[in-house]
Amino acid sequence: AMGSGEAEWDAAAAFRDRQLRLAFAAFERDASAEARAELETFCVEQEAWLGDWTLFWALKKAMNGAPWTEWGTELRERDRSTLGRARMTLGPEIRFQRFVQWRFGRQITSLRTACVERAVGLIGDLPFYPAHDSADVWAHQDLFQLDERGRPFKRATLDEAEGLPVVTGIDRQRYVDFKDASEGVFREALALAARYGANAARAQQRAGEALPGR
Numbered sequence: 003a004m005g006s007g008e009a010e011w012d013a014a015a016a017f018r019d020r021q022l023r024l025a026f027a028a029f030e031r032d033a034s035a036e037a038r039a040e041l042e043t044f045c046v047e048q049e050a051w052l053g054d055w056t057l058f059w060a061l062k063k064a065m066n067g068a069p070w071t072e073w074g075t076e077l078r079e080r081d082r083s084t085l086g087r088a089r090m091t092l093g094p095e096i097r098f099q100r101f102v103q104w105r106f107g108r109q110i111t112s113l114r115t116a117c118v119e120r121a122v123g124l125i126g127d128l129p130f131y132p133a134h135d136s137a138d139v140w141a142h143q144d145l146f147q148l149d150e151r152g153r154p155f156k157r158a159t160l161d162e163a164e165g166l167p168v169v170t171g172i173d174r175q176r177y178v179d180f181k182d183a184s185e186g187v188f189r190e191a192l193a194l195a196a197r198y199g200a201n202a203a204r205a206q207q208r209a210g211e212a213l214p215g216r
Contacts, residue, residue, distance in 0.1 A: 026101045044104045050190055051137075056099035057085065058137035060092040069135040071152040078152050080140075142187055 029037070045052060058070070065073055076084035089096065117124055132138040134154055139146055148154055 022102055022105075023098065025105070026098045029101060030097075041101065041104050044107060045100050048103070048107075051194065052100060052103060054141035055137045056096045056103070057089060057092070058140055059099050060095040061088060063095060064092060070140045071135075080143075145187065 033041075061073065061077065062068070062070070071078060075081075077088065114124060139148075140152075143152060146154065
């Protein structure tokens with residue numbers, strides 16, 4: 003609340019969501035052919051991460067915020083036909099999530115341009131370990147030490163991870179056996195950080211093991 007010294011995070015998130023959905027509805031109704039083509043180009047260029055990310059958040063909304071380990075076996079294990087049906091059923095929400103990422107990309111690019119013009123550099127942080135309940139872990143379960151229900155074998159302690167439910171166990175053998183594919187995931191994260199504004203990326207090592215060979 004204003005002046006109270008405390009932020010009303012839930013209210014702020016709800017307000018942001020309402021405004022973004024109004025903007026999306028206006029775009030769906032009134033957008034020019036040029037704007038629609040720009041969005042489509044963005045989606046094609048960013049499909050390597052955007053497809054899983056938008057599906058994850060559309061599913062999470064449909065599941066009332068439940069973590070992906072509670073979604074049911076087919077969704078948890080990413081059964082191909084089940085995911086295909088989900089993409090069809092959740093099409094409107096997926097389009098909304100894509101729209102939000104596109105607009106964010108445009109805005110952060112504009113911010114970066116303004117910073118360059120003023121000789122201001124940007125540094126972005128890349129976490130060593132993703133949150134367990136994230137699109138990254140859900141989409142790349144084979145890279146992490148997870149049990150049969152997708153839960154991590156190893157967690158950081160509260161002190162180590164500052165209270166965050168992070169996954170600290172990289173599956174080292176899988177990483178070595180499929181090194182090119184595994185490193186590709188991390189390269190994509192670096193490329194995305196560069197695209198979204200950072201002139202340099204700083205890896206944040208919170209707790210536990212570093213990546214193999216790092």
